[in-house]
Amino acid sequence: MAKAVLTPQAENFPAWYQDVVARAELADNGPARGTMVIRPWGYAIWELMQADMDRRIKATGAQNAAFPMFIPMSFLEKEKQHVEGFSPELAVVTHGGGEELAEPLVVRPTSETVINHYFAKWVQSHRDLPLMINLWNSVVRWEMRPRVFLRTTEFLWQEGHTAHSTYEDAVEETHRMLEVYRRFMEETLAISVVVGEKSPGERFAGADHTFTCEALMRDGKALQMGTSHNLGHNFARAFDIRYLDAGGERRHAATTSWGTSTRMIGGTIMVHGDDHGLCLPPAIAPHQVVVVQLDGDSAGAARRVEAELRGAGVRAHVDARTHTSFGRRSVDWELKGVPVRIELGARELATGEATLVRRDDRSKSTVPLDGAARAATHLLEEVQDALLAQSRTFREQHTHPVTDLDEFARRVGDGGLFLAAWSGTEESERQLGERTGATIRCIVDAAPPAPTCLISGLPAAHTVLIGRAY
């Protein structure tokens, strides 16, 4: 057997993560600090995420568009909180076409300002609302502690932006998209998430309310997987988005924005991966089934199984590299996280049986050769469900109610999520971070585990999910 090629998770989780990213050929660091090159295997996963998410977004009525990556600095300055929040992270173009620019251009960190500038042009009447736009692009936020997929100076994402007649409509849209994200993460990424509202300290710069999907990684740290913001009238006022209502009165629209990014690839790696590498949910696996052809004699049979799989809508691939050792090939496909392998050689042809290997639990089974494609197809559904169930169980088993700050400070280093009572004050949120390195991941809709705040001892106003996070 080929020896382990990855640092074990238990030994050094960050090193394991870097190893998986490199050995599964998902990505490389870019030449400019904090940027990344997404390699074909990583990008194919992203394309599958995109296609699935795109369908869900379009089903809500939003339409795709493209906005410029350059935003005049003056646009950002129109919304005070927004510019304060993003200023430290901006990349600034000062020269273009060989000359210094009269007004510096910002490379978009997010597109609220430029989108809302155009919303103000496009929205005249209540009949123009709701206006629902989604963009697939990349944005730049200068990153001091970059980590591939998780925190990069440039990342790929979708950003949705909507304008509505009433504040209530914006509230509804914010929650609708949060639910789209939650379902995508569970149904497609097989990642169980907690949804809730961000505390004021973690709110999007310029939002009235920010909602989030939080997942738990295998090392016990939390990852914010996607956010949905109710921007209320803040941007509509800053950019003067007004419409004539049915009664002929001019009113400000209410806006929202929501986004998910290539960070979800990082989450998928850290939720499902193990010491053998990546483990992909079938819904986003570029090859769902690899038919490992063991020798020259089995070429025809391998192609027949592949054709049958493709006929059933399965992304199948024949590995015909018979000049490479079987062990090396098995290790490769495990590293790359392919959900199901079918091993097929002269022996299998003789016995009329093929070996099926699951990536998630690495179990093997023997099936009749002429039923192999059907069995593999069925197995894909099982694997998809098993991964979600495993993710949910793991999260539940590592979520603990906590009522004593000293106890929390002792336990937080072991990882996991904690449910605690919180007063809601900014001061207590700051104290929590300083004392424990943990943050409030979100305010959840649950009975508080205690009547008084875990941190301040003041009367509890909320139940919050707390943990250390990426």
Next chain:
Amino acid sequence: MAKAVLTPQAENFPAWYQDVVARAELADNGPARGTMVIRPWGYAIWELMQADMDRRIKATGAQNAAFPMFIPMSFLEKEKQHVEGFSPELAVVTHGGGEELAEPLVVRPTSETVINHYFAKWVQSHRDLPLMINLWNSVVRWEMRPRVFLRTTEFLWQEGHTAHSTYEDAVEETHRMLEVYRRFMEETLAISVVVGEKSPGERFAGADHTFTCEALMRDGKALQMGTSHNLGHNFARAFDIRYLDAGGERRHAATTSWGTSTRMIGGTIMVHGDDHGLCLPPAIAPHQVVVVQLDGDSAGAARRVEAELRGAGVRAHVDARTHTSFGRRSVDWELKGVPVRIELGARELATGEATLVRRDDRSKSTVPLDGAARAATHLLEEVQDALLAQSRTFREQHTHPVTDLDEFARRVGDGGLFLAAWSGTEESERQLGERTGATIRCIVDAAPPAPTCLISGLPAAHTVLIGRAY
């Protein structure tokens, strides 16, 4: 009838173009000079182009990936001709995260330099070749005379980059992709193009050979629709891309690059559009068939026709805006270029017949209501074919052999393409531009119309296609 909303083509073609872009809601100018906002209708067209082109590119064996938008200035400087060609067009990031950068970053004008840097890392052995990568992204080239879709400071495109063992393999790839582009333009965009090699003066900065697809717009000007470059060993030497061949010898790879962009949307507008607006080939029409529901009574019938069309794989849409006048709606769908409309109201329900309207020739026909979906589906094929035939005929009728420079100088202002004999000297290419405002669009594989160069009188080496261009 609603009156004309566009400047007629014959009166002022550039004004007509701007009118179509605005009234069909394809795009807006961006806030930073030369940038654009692609609106949902324009972007939906781009998504259809992308999906089709992406399938064709993947069928050649290339895989998608993503590379950073920021490239260190030092990377560009490694290939002398490349940096000379692109320097005047660069946008430069000098500040990031609130600080001045030690090395300025260029916003990619194209990705050869950063891609070939990674190719050098990834390519070790002849077994790693060919390496074929495609990117869908946006690039920035500072534009002094911007025009939406045709020349914009930022544009969306695909850029393919490949590395091969031998120069001959690179030659083959360059031609393979040129042929992929030609077929895409004819089969999908219904635009007849001339393919050929660019003259040295129009070559990509750093290429040995550049090949192009050239189309003829309705105003008689040419448009370069896509290019394929044989980069030979230039970038492989600059970035040290070497591999061990089967005999154990270390050799430089040969590389190519090829690209098509949102400029093709501009070409589609100017090849097929008329005084009534955009005219979309069905293959890239976001709505291929619009069922114009004339009154409340026909809602059910309209939905049934829509369902039947969708069942046949047609992108169908019901226009149920019965509160808006029929004339206004007809003008709107004509402006937006929808290939086929089905008009359906109480009268049609009573007579059992529906009206079909073609966008290209604006002809109407009456068909039995229960065969309307089938007839419309068939009509889509006819329209797609007719548009290509029309484009080919137009190009052929406006392509003239020319042997006398004075005659050419007189005629070039009327537009059209000209076939001429050319000596191949840079001096004559320069003279041509200065004297006539025309450029050599490409060197074509055809018998020269004369033994001596149209411009210099020197012995002719090539037949070239000449014209004024966007």
